[in-house]
Amino acid sequence: MTLLDGKSLSAVLERDLTEQIAALVSQGVTPGLAVILVGNNPASCAYVQMKAKACKRVGIYSVTHEMPSKITQDELLSVIEILNNDPNIDGILVQLPLPAHIQTSKVLEAINPKKDVDGFHPFNIGRLSVNVDTFVPATPLGVMNLLQSYDIDVSGKDVVIVGMSNIVGKPLASLMLNAGASVSCCHILTRDVKQYTKNADIVCVAVGKVGLLSADMIKEGAVVIDIGINRLESGVLVGDVDFESVAPKSSFITPVPGGVGPMTIVTLLQNTYKAAMYRLEQRMQV
Incomplete structure (x- = not known):
């Protein structure tokens, strides 16, 4: 089992972004x-x-x-x-x-x-759905970048996404489809989530319910992406995955905290830099 360390990767991406922004400021x-x-x-x-x-x-x-x-x-x-x-x-x-x-x-x-760095405007969601360059919501894009950094290719893989919010689940499904995955989407009306997750190569959970994904719900060697974040009465932050039981059975898994969360922040920064680059391009065309 390998931890998908979003905290360390985001630090590297921030350093790269700092240099890119400095170059932009110089212009x-x-x-x-x-x-x-x-x-x-x-x-x-x-x-x-x-x-x-x-x-x-x-x-x-x-x-x-x-x-x-x-x-x-x-x-x-x-x-x-x-x-x-x-x-x-x-x-x-x-x-x-x-x-x-x-x-x-x-x-x-x-x-x-053009200023929608969250990627929530219907215009940008539409462009995402047809796989055209656009602003993509930070959390789903952060997940894809994290997978890519660990050389986890989703093309041809069976992916299950649990949680179909407009902010995470739906855009993540579009990104996975665009990358060549076969995607199943589970939500509050899904009768038996386990029937979907137990055979999936990659399981992404974004619901906000402690312990939603247990070890009996995944196959050996599955990649598990925990996007949920919940605060227990003790103050401890946990995800939607029963980490202690699921981690030994998975090939890769994100910790909470330190997994998807830091990737969300750095991806938002990258989107803002992307928007600023549009401004520079417009200035140069004048």
Whole structure:
């Protein structure tokens, strides 16, 4: 069994990205990321702080717009419009979840697709589905980059994805299909998840339920990608996989924490750099 060490890989990618950004800055473009945080959800606040620190490490200019939880949808859309028109902001990220009175789909659709570094805009999701270059959601792309770094080829493999969110499961399925995998998707209405997972070469779990995947649900030598993150009453972070029982049976497995999480952050930074490169290309065409 080999651990898929996202923490170490992300550190290497950050160093490479720091050099790339420095070269971009020397050409007069400093990548800019705007994060919108609505309310004071502890998990959201923690994620935003981690993103801000990561931006600082690699040389990305970042600004966080903290909004009260009672902000109206129209007020939030007005902020996004201002950022869409800000020439110094290359990427716009709205931290989810949003309060119940705000339509998440309306907010995400308001972001300029060329600044949609989260990859959630329907325009970018559509391009992903037809395998055209676009912004891809950070967590699924981080998973693919992690697999690639360990020379795990998904082409021709049977892949099962448990959890079909718009943020992780669905875009990950598209990426796997684009890479040549045969993909089965399980969700809350799936009658028997084990029937799918027990024969899969690669199992990806992104649900948010402690111990969802147990050893009897995978075959010997399977690759297991745990995307879930849960905090126990003790404060310990765990994933969706019963790591102690599943790890000895798997060929590769991601730890939680230290697996997919760090890859999500560095992939977001890479997307922001990509958006800044678009700005440089536009400047050179003028």
